[in-house]
Amino acid sequence: MWLPATSGQTVKSAAFNVQVFGKSKTQKRDVMQILVKIFLRYGGAIIEEIRDKTEDAITALLAEINAASQTDNFTVTGPASMQTRRKDFERPPDCFSLTLKKSGVKMGYLAVHVSPRSVFDEMEALYDVASECETYAGTSNLVILGDMNADCSYLTKEARDKLRLKKDSRYKWRILDDMDTTVSPQKCAYDRVIVKGLQMERRIPKANPFNFTKEYRLDLAKVGCLVVLHLNT
Template sequence: MLSSSLLLLSILLGVNDSLGGSDFRICAFNLYHFGDSKSKKNDVMLILARIITRCDVCLLQEVRDSKGKAVPELLQQLKRYDPKHGYGHVASERLGRSDSYREQYVFVYRTDTVTVTGQYQYPDDLPGDEDAFAREPFVVRFKAAKTSIKEFVLIPQHTTPTNTTKELDALYDVLQRVKKMWRTENVMLLGDFNADCGYLAKKNRIKVRLITDSNLFWLIPEDSDTTVRSSTSCSYDRIVVNGPTFNRAVVPSSAKPFNFQTEYGLTEEQALDVSDHYPVEVLLRVVRSRALRSSSSFTKCFSLLALSCLVCHLFIW
């Protein structure tokens, strides 16, 4: 009797698992000096693969791949770890004011759920902007048919800690330019904004239009800790959506940091080898096809039947 009950329980769990996996996840991850040296650490690359393959679209920051080998190796690692999905990427030019320190924005995405429909490197010589950004946003438009929003634009930004207030405010101008250029309201801004602790003083928040505009929704809770070090607790990494339509397309309360240290049972030292930041993520609502909804209804009914049988078995036993 007990073995039969356990069999029913495993069936029930399998049914529940089959109902999952339909989320659409957007992530932003500061990889902390990701380049040739880090790409040669097998344990680090495996953890990165585990983290990134959770996401349909993942923005990577602090990519310092001067030799052009680290990103291709990461993509190969993703494909080895998760062969059921295809992975593609788009990358900015190497950005920065110093020749000795330049970074790239890299978007990695699942090719079976996402299509890139446009990209735009924000210029650094617009009249009047006084070179506002050390690393100008690399803006990408995506099509994702399974989501309720269908198509959206992502604006990444890794701010300079000493210039956070100015760069965050200048992002508002980028947003307006992109909305007009692509005639869309479905825009998300995300990345390591350095938007907390000593880098963004409370008295300066009223100077940031990205914060004061009531049409913009900051999704990561203010009390979130997006840093790995136990000695810090700051909500640096953020996700912001433009407009109520996009906000309604977000699964409520799904925006949060992903604590990979706890999730994968790592020591702080091991986690810091990966990054000093946790990735932040958000889920978008998905629209299921009629066939999938019918299948879902069937599996839910089967799940309830299996649960009833399990209760009866345990009671009789």
């Protein structure tokens, strides 16, 4: 979901694993209030683990966000029309394009939630899908983001260093290996933001985790994990 930015400002976008977001979660008032508060911090967000084929849950969340915002500008972008190679992924990535209004710079966004059971194989397949996303979006400016389970027991440093996304110097990892993107006692950089292209290197100089459980003093079981990227428009 996306909110247009004021010209010239730095926009914060997020990738958020809401952990099984469906109708039952929308009926929990405390959870919905927390989610609205979190999403209002950002100009755009990739939401992962939506479990509702009717789309009623995401529609309800959007309505609450708009009701709480100053202007009714949030919109939901559904699955992209680019056909990813589904056989390579438990949850196929979504690719879509965005254009910065002020500068006219176009970029591709590739959102992914990698299966913890096959992290290395899916990350290798993601390298190929990244090229397909560039073609679909019509630009070499690319942002790859989401819960990649790219650390700790799911993907060791030795295995991570063998990834083409790591060995190819054109890809810059903005969530570093020593960062903690979890809301659990274990310190792991599962969620990642990876950029490609000189424009993206300059316009997205950093990304960082946001520990909203500490910010809002939350029960860890209520919501999921979130990482933030800073986009200079």
